[in-house]
Each structure stands twice: as C-alpha cells, then as structure tokens.
Amino acid sequence: DTGVSQDPRHKITKRGQNVTFRCDPISEHNRLYWYRQTLGQGPEFLTYFQNEAQLEKSRLLSDRFSAERPKGSFSTLEIQRTEQGDSAMYLCASSPDLYNEQFFGPGTRLTVL
Amino acid sequence: AQSVTQLDSHVSVSEGTPVLLRCNYSSSYSPSLFWYVQHPNKGLQLLLKYTSAATLVKGINGFEAEFKKSETSFHLTKPSAHMSDAAEYFCVVSVGHDMRFGAGTRLTVKP
Numbered sequence: 523d524t525g526v527s528q529d530p531r532h533k534i535t536k537r538g539q540n541v542t543f544r545c546d547p548i549s550e551h552n553r554l555y556w557y558r559q560t561l562g563q564g565p566e567f568l569t570y571f572q573n574e575a576q577l578e579k580s581r582l583l584s585d586r587f588s589a590e591r592p593k594g595s596f597s598t599l600e601i602q603r604t605e606q607g608d609s610a611m612y613l614c615a616s617s618p619d620l621y622n623e624q625f626f627g628p629g630t631r632l633t634v635l
Numbered sequence: 636a637q638s639v640t641q642l643d644s645h646v647s648v649s650e651g652t653p654v655l656l657r658c659n660y661s662s663s664y665s666p667s668l669f670w671y672v673q674h675p676n677k678g679l680q681l682l683l684k685y686t687s688a689a690t691l692v693k694g695i696n697g698f699e700a701e702f703k704k705s706e707t708s709f710h711l712t713k714p715s716a717h718m719s720d721a722a723e724y725f726c727v728v729s730v731g732h733d734m735r736f737g738a739g740t741r742l743t744v745k746p
Contacts (some may be wrong), residue, residue, distance in 0.1 A: 526678070553732070564725050564736030565679070578732065613679070620731050621686070623669060626679035 524548060526627035528614050534633045535604055542600045543630045547616030554597050555624060556589055557613040558582065565613050571597060604634045637662035637728045641737035649745045654713040656740045658726030661707060668709045669727040670700055673739075679725070685709065696720070716744045 527546045535541050547554045552573050557565035568587070569579045573594035583589075586604075591597040601608055611631050615624035642657040660668060670682040683694025690702045700711045709726060721744045726737040 555732070555734075562738070564727075564739050566736070567734060570732050615679075621667070623681050623684055624734065625681075626671075628676075628678040 526614055526616055526625055528612075528627040528630050530630055531628060532631050532633075534635065536635050537604060537606060539604055540600065540602045541604060541632065542598055543612055543614075543632075545597045545599070545614030545627060547596070547614070548618075548625055549595075551616035551618050551625070552594065553617045553619065553624075554591055555615040555617075556597070556599050557615065559611040559613055559629070560609075568599075601632075604632075606634045608632060609634045637664075637666055637730055637733065637735050639726050639728045639735055639737040641724075641726050641740050643740050644738065645741045645743070647743040647745060648716045650718055651715050654711070654716045654720065654742065656711040656724050656726075656742065658709045658711065658737060659707055660709060660726070660728040662728055662730060664730045667729045668700075668702060669729065669734075670694065670698070670709075670711050671725045671727060671736075673723045673725065675722075682711070682724075716742075718744050718746065720744055 529544045555570040556568040559565040568583050569589050571591040586602045589599045611629045613629045614627045617624045639660045668685040671679045673679050682698050683692045685692045685702045693699045698713045723739045725739050728735050
C-alpha cells in the first residue's frame with residue numbers, strides 16, 4: 523500500500539512530556555498537511571509544507587508545536603510540554619499539487635493524562 | 636475566508652432507503668467542494684469533489700452531490716443506503732491549500 527502512513531497510531535503520555543509524530547506522505551506528493559481533530563469535530567488545519575518549506579501555520583499552532591519536513595519527504599510534528607487540551611487525533615495528508623484533493627493518513631491518537 | 640455548515644449532526648435511515656446529508660458553504664472565492672467519509676479507526680476517504688465542472692458530481696459507492704451556487708449548498712445523496720455506509724461524513728470547502736471541514740454528520744443505517 524502506497525498511501526499516507528503515520529506513526530505511532532496511538533500515544534499516551536503524561537502532562538508536561540514531549541511527543542513526536544511522524545508522517546510519510548505518498549511519495550510523489552510535494553504538499554504535506556497536518557490537522558488536528560477533536561471528538562465530535564471536523565479536522566482543523568495546523569500547518570502545511572510545499573517540499574521542505576513550511577508555508578503556513580494556523581494560530582492553533584502554539585509555540586509548543588513545531589513541524590519539520592527536512593528533506594521534503596517525511597514530516598514530524600513535535601509537541602513540547604504537553605497539556606491535557608492537546609489530546610486529539612493528529613492527521614497528516616498529502617497532495618500532488620494545490621488543486622487536487624488531499625489524501626489522508628490514519629492519524630495518531632494522542633492522550634495526555 | 637470560507638466556512639461550511641453541516642445542517643445535521645446525526646442522520647438515521649433504514650437500509651435500502653435514500654440518504655440525504657446537507658451541507659451549506661460560504662466562500663469569497665470560487666471554491667472547490669468535497670465530501671469525505673471516515674469509518675471508525677480508518678483514515679478519511681474522498682467520496683467526491685466539485686471543481687467548477689459539472690454541477691452534479693458522481694462519487695464512489697453510489698454517492699452523488701449537486702452544487703447549487705444560488706443556494707450555496709452541496710448536499711450529498713444516495714438512492715439506497717447500505718449497512719456499510721454507516722460512518723461519519725464531512726463536507727469540505729477549499730480555496731487553494733485552505734481546506735475547511737464541517738463538524739460532520741454521523742450516518743446510522745438500520746437493518
């Protein structure tokens with residue numbers, strides 16, 4: 523299967539710890555997106571990359587959040603000093619260009635105790 | 636800016652009966668519109684998309700949607716529901732990279 527993959531699928535952590543998630547997009551896609559989805563809501567945009575350049579960040583992305591895509595392939599999303607409010611599903615998506623649909627990974631479910 | 640409103644948080648139908656999931660959108664530009672489906676523990680899957688071609692869009696699994704600019708609506712329909720259609724459905728409005736999701740409609744299909 524050559525779809526978008528995310529790792530880990532589940533993460534349980536204690537408040538104050540740092541966590542890092544990984545996303546591997548579809549190989550020929552140069553655009554990569556991160557979203558957050560809380561229970562009963564649709565996904566909310568966090569940030570996106572074109573190749574290795576991070577082109578936009580949502581105001582939802584506080585300074586505790588950082589995302590990278592160092593070689594324009596996989597991406598990581600790090601949350602420092604996690605808070606209970608960070609508990610959510612973190613989704614990654616990729617697309618071949620600006621006007622095509624986005625292909626989503628299965629998500630990483632984060633639980634902060 | 637754009638936004639989308641899904642008018643029903645939960646729709647329940649009997650197997651074999653029609654499905655209607657309602658979506659209204661707002662956009663300052665000519666948007667692209669999508670419907671995605673999310674099954675439990677599965678990733679979001681594209682059902683169909685509208686990108687300024689035909690106003691009646693056919694998607695996978697027998698779903699279709701009609702773009703009505705005058706009503707700013709993009710309702711999703713299916714003539715006959717199947718048990719496997721039970722899932723969460725999201726209407727999405729997009730301008731460039733900016734995709735805005737609705738809050739979702741949970742579809743329940745009764746035997």
